[in-house]
Amino acid sequence: MNTIVPNEFEEENEFNExxxxxxxxxxxxxxxxxxxxxxxxxxxxxxxxxxxxxxTKESTIIDEFWSYYSQFSSENLPSEEMYYGNEFAELxxxxxxxxFQDFYLERIYPISFPVPIIHTSYRxxxxxxxxPAKMFFVGDTHGSFFDTIKLIPFFVKEIHxxxxxxxxxKIVFIGDFVDRGKLDxxxxxxxxxxxxxxxxxxxxxRGNHEEISIxxxxxxxxxxxxxxxxxxxxxxxxxxxDLPLIAIFHCNEGGIMCLHGGIPIVPNISxxxxxxxxxxxxxxxxxxxxxxxxxxxxxxxxxxxxxxxYDPNSPQKYFKSRRGIGFVFNxxxxxxxxxxxxxxxxxxxxQVFLEGFHKHFDNRFITIFSATNYVKKKIDxxxxxLDSGDIYNFxxxxxxxxxx
Ligand SMILES: [Mn+2]
Numbered sequence: 001m002n003t004i005v006p007n008e009f010e011e012e013n014e015f016n017e018x019x020x021x022x023x024x025x026x027x028x029x030x031x032x033x034x035x036x037x038x039x040x041x042x043x044x045x046x047x048x049x050x051x052x053x054x055x056t057k058e059s060t061i062i063d064e065f066w067s068y069y070s071q072f073s074s075e076n077l078p079s080e081e082m083y084y085g086n087e088f089a090e091l092x093x094x095x096x097x098x099x100f101q102d103f104y105l106e107r108i109y110p111i112s113f114p115v116p117i118i119h120t121s122y123r124x125x126x127x128x129x130x131x132p133a134k135m136f137f138v139g140d141t142h143g144s145f146f147d148t149i150k151l152i153p154f155f156v157k158e159i160h161x162x163x164x165x166x167x168x169x170k171i172v173f174i175g176d177f178v179d180r181g182k183l184d185x186x187x188x189x190x191x192x193x194x195x196x197x198x199x200x201x202x203x204x205x206r207g208n209h210e211e212i213s214i215x216x217x218x219x220x221x222x223x224x225x226x227x228x229x230x231x232x233x234x235x236x237x238x239x240x241x242d243l244p245l246i247a248i249f250h251c252n253e254g255g256i257m258c259l260h261g262g263i264p265i266v267p268n269i270s271x272x273x274x275x276x277x278x279x280x281x282x283x284x285x286x287x288x289x290x291x292x293x294x295x296x297x298x299x300x301x302x303x304x305x306x307x308x309x310y311d312p313n314s315p316q317k318y319f320k321s322r323r324g325i326g327f328v329f330n331x332x333x334x335x336x337x338x339x340x341x342x343x344x345x346x347x348x349x350x351q352v353f354l355e356g357f358h359k360h361f362d363n364r365f366i367t368i369f370s371a372t373n374y375v376k377k378k379i380d381x382x383x384x385x386l387d388s389g390d391i392y393n394f395x396x397x398x399x400x401x402x403x404x
Pocket of ligand 1: 140176207208209260349350351
């Protein structure tokens with residue numbers, strides 16, 4: 001059970017004792033704030049209106065953030081201290097957060113038994129033909145605002161092309177918007193704005209960094225507290241808990257799934273065996289700010305990885321992850337999951353590869369990484385383009401080839 005599989009780029013001990021302590025302290029400190037956050041935000045927005053929000057109307061906030069972020073290029077990046085709205089920045093960001101959160105709450109949790117999965121169908125039949133769709137999948141962006149400002153204008157052009165030619169365009173960001181890079185607040189705000197501006201086209205999934213233990217430890221929390229406040233840090237984490245975990249696209253050739261980390265397993269302690277959950281019937285407890293309060297399947301969806309140097313003769317199908325939380329799983333577990341959940345192709349982020357992507361398990365489990373600068377590594381950051389009518393011929397683009 002404790003055999004360690006060598007893996008040079010795995011985030012060794014990313015979830016360590018320090019993360020655990022910082023996570024628990026941050027959560028306990030923010031708990032009173034979190035318990036009344038909606039009332040606090042509402043009061044703040046109400047008071048802000050009476051101060052005339054720096055001459056802004058609430059309804060124009062999205063457009064204002066949009067034009068603010070559209071001005072930046074590789075030659076003209078914002079500084080860490082420069083936020084839209086100046087003295088009203090925190091108030092405006094709070095309004096943006098509330099709009100974003102309401103959008104996801106209506107979209108994912110409108111019924112009494114919510115499952116954090118978004119289903120979209122691009123199947124066509126003889127009677128009912130549906131136009132094919134073009135899909136784009138983006139992996140971890142962290143604070144790589146430099147890459148995001150190339151990606152978003154490219155996607156806007158693609159959305160307009162789709163409108164002209166009559167096909168749908170979907171863009172999925174597979175989590176990890178914050179931490180690691182200094183411009184992570186900007187990165188997150190630009191992606192949120194893009195999502196609100198193009199609500200039919202954009203979808204964000206939760207990553208393991210959209211959780212308080214990790215974002216309090218790896219940079220985001222420190223920056224939010226330095227430039228803004230503990231209240232805004234609580235607001236961000238309160239919003240992260242409502243992001244969906246999984247997107248499924250049902251296409252003629254099969255099902256495509258997106259999730260941040262990996263395949264969850266439920267170990268059976270008494271038999272030493274395990275079970276792979278059927279997600280549509282699983283009782284998720286995912287809407288938690290702190291990892292310890294989530295169910296194990298949610299934790300693993302955010303954290304698991306495939307076994308990299310898989311030995312097919314090994315009887316062990318999964319190991320404890322060297323990240324300090326979750327598991328690594330083999331091809332057989334992936335196949336079992338696919339059969340149970342009607343998945344043919346899976347795209348995920350989470351793992352750093354210098355070449356920006358990796359195809360595992362007969363090219364059906366694809367890692368995508370979309371940040372050029374990652375800690376001290378230079379990554380050939382990528383994103384995926386896929387046609388719903390031809391899902392196995394997806395393209396892996398280089399972000400550096402996009403103009404900015
Ligand atoms: Mn991750």
